[in-house]
Amino acid sequence: MFNFLEEIKENIRTPLELDSFNLINVAGHLLYVEGHLGLVTLSKELVSFKVKGGVIIVEGQNMILAELSENTLKICGIIKKVEQV
Amino acid sequence: MKMRNRTKFHIQSLNQEKLLSKLCKLVPLEEIERKNKLESSFECSYFDSKRVEKFLKNNNVKILDVKHFGLAFQCKRVLSAYGLLLAVVVFLVFYLVQNQFVLQYQVNGTEKLDKFEVVEFVKDNFSSRKSDIATDEVEVKLMEKFDEISFVSCIIKGQTLVLNIKEKLLPDEMYSTFSPIVAQKDGKITKIDLISGTANVEVGDIVQKGDILVSPYMIDTSGNVKHVETRAEILAQVFNEGSCDHYESFIQVERTGKKVEESEVTLFGLSIYKFKQDVNFSLYEVEYENIDLTNNLFLPFKLKKTIYYELEEKVVESKFEDVQDEYIAKAREKALENCENCDTIIEEFYTLRHLSGITIVNYCIVTQEQIGGTYDS
Numbered sequence: 001m002f003n004f005l006e007e008i009k010e011n012i013r014t015p016l017e018l019d020s021f022n023l024i025n026v027a028g029h030l031l032y033v034e035g036h037l038g039l040v041t042l043s044k045e046l047v048s049f050k051v052k053g054g055v056i057i058v059e060g061q062n063m064i065l066a067e068l069s070e071n072t073l074k075i076c077g078i079i080k081k082v083e084q085v
Numbered sequence: 086m087k088m089r090n091r092t093k094f095h096i097q098s099l100n101q102e103k104l105l106s107k108l109c110k111l112v113p114l115e116e117i118e119r120k121n122k123l124e125s126s127f128e129c130s131y132f133d134s135k136r137v138e139k140f141l142k143n144n145n146v147k148i149l150d151v152k153h154f155g156l157a158f159q160c161k162r163v164l165s166a167y168g169l170l171l172a173v174v175v176f177l178v179f180y181l182v183q184n185q186f187v188l189q190y191q192v193n194g195t196e197k198l199d200k201f202e203v204v205e206f207v208k209d210n211f212s213s214r215k216s217d218i219a220t221d222e223v224e225v226k227l228m229e230k231f232d233e234i235s236f237v238s239c240i241i242k243g244q245t246l247v248l249n250i251k252e253k254l255l256p257d258e259m260y261s262t263f264s265p266i267v268a269q270k271d272g273k274i275t276k277i278d279l280i281s282g283t284a285n286v287e288v289g290d291i292v293q294k295g296d297i298l299v300s301p302y303m304i305d306t307s308g309n310v311k312h313v314e315t316r317a318e319i320l321a322q323v324f325n326e327g328s329c330d331h332y333e334s335f336i337q338v339e340r341t342g343k344k345v346e347e348s349e350v351t352l353f354g355l356s357i358y359k360f361k362q363d364v365n366f367s368l369y370e371v372e373y374e375n376i377d378l379t380n381n382l383f384l385p386f387k388l389k390k391t392i393y394y395e396l397e398e399k400v401v402e403s404k405f406e407d408v409q410d411e412y413i414a415k416a417r418e419k420a421l422e423n424c425e426n427c428d429t430i431i432e433e434f435y436t437l438r439h440l441s442g443i444t445i446v447n448y449c450i451v452t453q454e455q456i457g458g459t460y461d462s
Contacts, residue, residue, distance in 0.1 A: 038106035042119050065117035068109045068127075 020052035025082060030066075031058060031075040039068075047075055057083045090131035090155030091115075094138075097124050098146040107144075112137055124149065131155050186213045189245040197252055198233050206230055207246065215241055223248075263301035263312045266457040268292045272321035275453060282315035292321070298457045321456045322431065324449055327419025329412045331444040334402040338368075343395040350378070351387050366395040405444045416448035429453045 005022055021035030037050040041057075042065065048057040063077030093116075098104055105117060105127070112133040119125045129137050131153055141148055164171075190207060192200040210226060211218050220239040227237050227248070236251040266282070274290045282299040286292055299315045343366070350358040371393055378386040405412070413435055424430070432451040437444060 039102035042102050042105070042117070042125070044119060064119075065105075065114075065127075067113065067115050068105060068117055069113040070110045 021056075023056065023082065025079060028079045029076065031079050031082065033073045033075075035071055036073050039065075044077070049073065051084075054084050057081075057085060059083075088156055090157045091128050091153075092131045092134035092137070092158075093126060093128045093150075093152045093154070094141070094148060095120075095124065095126045095150035096141060096146050097149050098144075099123070101125050104144060104146065108137065108140060111140055131158055184244065185215055187215055187218065187241065187244055187246045188213075191245050191247045192250060193248065194250040195252065198231060198250065203227070203231070203248065203250070207248070215244075218246070263314065265297045265301050266299040266315045266317055266319070268294055268296045268298055268319075268321075268456050270294055270321070270323050270454065270456050272323040272454070272456055274319065274321045276318075276320040278318040280316035281313045282317060284317070286319075292456070317457070318455060319457045320453055323452050323454050323456065325420050325423035325452060326450075327416045327422065327448045329416040329419065329446045329448075331403075331405050331408065331412050331446065333404070333442045333444075334400055337399050337401045338396050339399060340370075341395045341397050345393045347391040347393075349389045349391075351389060352384065357386070364393045366393060368396040368398070369393045370396055405439075412444075412446045413448065416446040417450075420448045420450045424450055424452055 021033065023034075024032045026032065033049070033051075033056070035051060036056075037052065039047075039049050040055055041048040044063055045061060046057065046059055047063055047065065048055055050056075058075060058079060059081040060075075061078040061080070063075055063079070065073060066076040067074040101119070101123075105114065105125075108114060112129050115128045117125065117127040134151070134153065138148070138151070190204045192203050195203065206227070207223060211223060218241065220241065223239040223246075224237050227239075227250075228234055233252050234250055235253040238249045240247050271293050272291070274286050274288050274292060277284055277286070277288060279299065281303065282301055283303060284299050285297050292298065298319050299317045301312060301315045303311050303313050305311060345362050345364050345366070347362065348358075348360045349356055371391060374390040374392065376388040376390065378388050416435060417433070430450055430452050433449070435446060435448040437446055
């Protein structure tokens with residue numbers, strides 16, 4: 001089966017650490033994250049979570065955590081900004 | 086109604102992010118929504134709800150509300166709410182259905198009639214539904230079928246059909262096999278006390294074991310033969326004999342006291358150790374001995390001993406006059422063994438026969454015994 005993320009990683013020539021986490025923003029309404037290390041903030045306007053090497057901050061409106069498991073999460077709502085600090 | 090089996094928790098606690106991060110390692114969470122700074126709600130699988138509840142209680146989280154959705158929850162709710170009522174209804178239905186039938190048959194008062202035969206007749210001819218069984222009809226049919234029945238009553242008690250039977254008093258001849266009286270021993274007839282039947286012997290006749298003494302029939306004045314049960318007391322003189330032989334010289338084999346032993350240790354029939362010696366005896370006898378060396382079945386070691394005893398032959402000579410009384414007593418004992426059922430000993434005597442080197446002692450006990458039949462006064 002075709003794996004989009006694996007395909008992209010294989011095509012990058014520069015050696016980089018690419019196995020820490022994956023983050024997919026779907027049309028600004030759904031953010032899917034693999035490899036999170038725990039929630040930091042949770043509100044309707046701001047969701048932040050730890051990843052390897054930092055924290056991801058997601059800003060938006062009416063956001064809810066549609067799914068939360070040991071290493072994946074799915075945020076639904078209007079996503080305005082995704083930032084790694 | 087939501088068909089997915091979900092449980093929605095509404096909780097109140099501090100540092101909910103840390104709590105949810107820990108909880109999501111235990112069970113996957115869905116629809117996490119922050120209501121305000123202290124409250125939030127989330128969903129999990131209905132089947133994980135107990136684990137989640139336990140986790141929240143262990144972490145001192147206040148659960149404001151718990152809602153369950155889905156088919157599994159609805160089924161469980163119905164079962165727990167109406168389970169007892171359902172069981173009562175099912176029991177009543179089952180009881181009412183099975184109560185319509187006779188499940189057991191009880192026959193009382195039969196001695197000559199076979200109970201099984203009566204029950205089979207009722208089963209074959211009448212329905213097992215209680216409403217279809219007319220007890221009067223059962224009584225009439227049983228009276229018609231079985232001649233031995235004098236009176237019968239039939240009732241249905243619970244689920245048991247009870248048949249109380251009174252049998253007719255029929256003469257013994259109806260059930261007799263008309264067997265003759267035969268002599269149980271050889272002897273001379275001394276007394277015949279005939280009750281019924283036809284005597285084939287007379288007083289003074291000598292009969293052998295197995296001879297017919299009384300036949301099971303009677304001939305009336307018209308010459309008709311009528312079968313009857315034989316009843317008579319027949320006494321006879323019986324000659325009970327016992328003999329003993331004396332030899333003036335005979336060879337007696339005795340053990341000398343010397344012996345040779347062989348040993349063999351076995352496990353599951355296989356030889357483990359063997360010790361064997363040469364047997365140089367010209368005449369010997371052998372004894373075997375098996376000994377369990379262990380008392381368990383795991384390793385059942387066994388010791389098999391073979392013992393050879395040396396024998397020697399001795400010529401023993403004795404005069405009959407010296408041991409005469411002893412041999413006569415032996416012969417008498419043997420004769421008495423045949424007098425188990427004797428009533429009266431009439432006479433005892435013995436005879437001696439001298440042959441070349443052998444003396445035969447014959448002892449005879451004459452008794453009076455009942456050799457056939459029974460007598461009921």
